[in-house]
Amino acid sequence: MTDSNDDKSLAANSFEQTDTFAKSIITNDAFHKLNWNQASLNLSQQGKAFVLITIIGVTGSTPRNSGTKMVVSQHNHFDTIGGGHLEYKAIKQAKKLLDANKDSQSIEHFQLGSQLGQCCGGNASILFECFAANTIHIAVFGAGHVGQALIPMLAGLPCHVTWVDNRESQFPDNCEQYANVTKLITDDPAAEVAAMPSNTLNVVMTHNHQLDFDISLAILKRNDFHYLGLIASDTKWRRFQQRYKHREIQQSLVERMNCPIGLEQVVGKIPMEVAISIAGQLIESYQTLLPNQEITSEQPDNKQIQNKNKGVSWKDVKQLLSKQESAQSSEQSTGPMNNINFAIHSKNRAEDLAVMRDETILESELFESKLLEDGLFKKGSGK
Numbered sequence: 001m002t003d004s005n006d007d008k009s010l011a012a013n014s015f016e017q018t019d020t021f022a023k024s025i026i027t028n029d030a031f032h033k034l035n036w037n038q039a040s041l042n043l044s045q046q047g048k049a050f051v052l053i054t055i056i057g058v059t060g061s062t063p064r065n066s067g068t069k070m071v072v073s074q075h076n077h078f079d080t081i082g083g084g085h086l087e088y089k090a091i092k093q094a095k096k097l098l099d100a101n102k103d104s105q106s107i108e109h110f111q112l113g114s115q116l117g118q119c120c121g122g123n124a125s126i127l128f129e130c131f132a133a134n135t136i137h138i139a140v141f142g143a144g145h146v147g148q149a150l151i152p153m154l155a156g157l158p159c160h161v162t163w164v165d166n167r168e169s170q171f172p173d174n175c176e177q178y179a180n181v182t183k184l185i186t187d188d189p190a191a192e193v194a195a196m197p198s199n200t201l202n203v204v205m206t207h208n209h210q211l212d213f214d215i216s217l218a219i220l221k222r223n224d225f226h227y228l229g230l231i232a233s234d235t236k237w238r239r240f241q242q243r244y245k246h247r248e249i250q251q252s253l254v255e256r257m258n259c260p261i262g263l264e265q266v267v268g269k270i271p272m273e274v275a276i277s278i279a280g281q282l283i284e285s286y287q288t289l290l291p292n293q294e295i296t297s298e299q300p301d302n303k304q305i306q307n308k309n310k311g312v313s314w315k316d317v318k319q320l321l322s323k324q325e326s327a328q329s330s331e332q333s334t335g336p337m338n339n340i341n342f343a344i345h346s347k348n349r350a351e352d353l354a355v356m357r358d359e360t361i362l363e364s365e366l367f368e369s370k371l372l373e374d375g376l377f378k379k380g381s382g383k
Contacts, residue, residue, distance in 0.1 A: 039071040039078035040131075045179040047134030047160055048073060049101055051094035053126060055081055060122030062086075062112065074098055081126075086110055090126055097130040104130045134158055136286045137197050141189055141215050142206040143170035146231070149275035150203070155181055157279075159286065162196070164189045165206070193218035199289060201282055203261070205231035213240055216257070220249050227285045229261035229278060 043050040050073045058066050063082020070079040072094035081087050097104060106128045136159035140147055143165035154161045155178035164184045175183050186192055202225055204215050219225050237259050244254050262277030
């Protein structure tokens with residue numbers, strides 16, 4: 001929630017700040033380019049962090065109505081919830097969430113008059129939904145049969161993929177349809193290793209053994225990879241290990257490699273079988289890179305992943321409702337109010353029980369249930 005001392009000092013000269021802030025957002029080119037819907041889609045496809053801000057309830061006079069949205073990213077903001085000090089505080093809160101880079105949801109209540117010094121003087125409840133940046137990067141070296149089977153699977157995962165090969169003809173025509181896949185055609189695939197971010201998951205499976213060695217050697221020399229998988233026969237793997245040793249590569253680094261590549265449990269040699277095995281191993285490997293997740297100490301052997309973030313609690317919602325009711329009672333003369341609507345689900349209705357039991361729902365049963373609820377009918381009475 002906002003700091004009270006900070007709010008008071010800001011409210012004292014809020015009109016001057018509001019004018020300055022309004023001018024700054026109007027001159028921001030990105031403010032005019034996309035609406036919140038387009039911006040959230042683009043940022044999500046690019047794997048960049050953003051916060052979706054939604055006004056979920058208002059009382060009294062406010063700049064915008066309930067349901068108004070805007071998006072805030074690390075360097076830009078899109079659409080508006082009305083400008084002024086309210087938007088300034090909302091963007092400030094969104095920046096804090098972006099700095100934390102964790103998926104989260106929170107609700108905050110703002111009193112525009114007493115807290116923010118805005119002349120409209122109403123109240124607004126705002127939902128902040130933070131979507132953390134996607135930090136998983138996979139580099140696939142090789143566009144052969146296994147690569148072509150693997151890429152569609154990776155395209156549906158929360159990751160960025162750089163697909164590298166020196167043969168343009170090997171890439172399928174529909175490669176551009178994958179929003180998180182970048183096709184890279186280069187005469188020197190091994191040189192592209194230097195451009196990959198740290199903690200990259202590397203899959204090496206080109207059409208040439210020497211090229212496989214050059215790429216894997218460059219990755220080992222960087223010594224900052226998260227995963228390195230190599231397609232190789234037993235003979236090829238033994239030769240590569242000898243060559244790494246001659247190049248003075250630490251044995252501990254070589255031992256981190258996954259060769260043969262893929263999960264042992266997934267057997268088979270056809271391209272799709274191999275691709276599924278590799279995809280499974282990549283998914284297993286990148287779990288520790290996902291935001292909001294940590295390895296629990298209860299089961300260290302299994303490295304069980306637990307998500308501790310539980311979003312907005314019912315306690316927070318009740319506090320928000322309490323504030324809303326208070327605002328209603330104090331501002332009834334200001335006109336119609338636009339509030340948050342909540343419904344508590346009941347498990348006792350006939351249709352709910354029927355669905356849980358996978359039974360056919362009869363209209364007569366629903367009608368009887370309604371009469372029972374209203375106290376107009378007693379079970380077994382016949383009337």
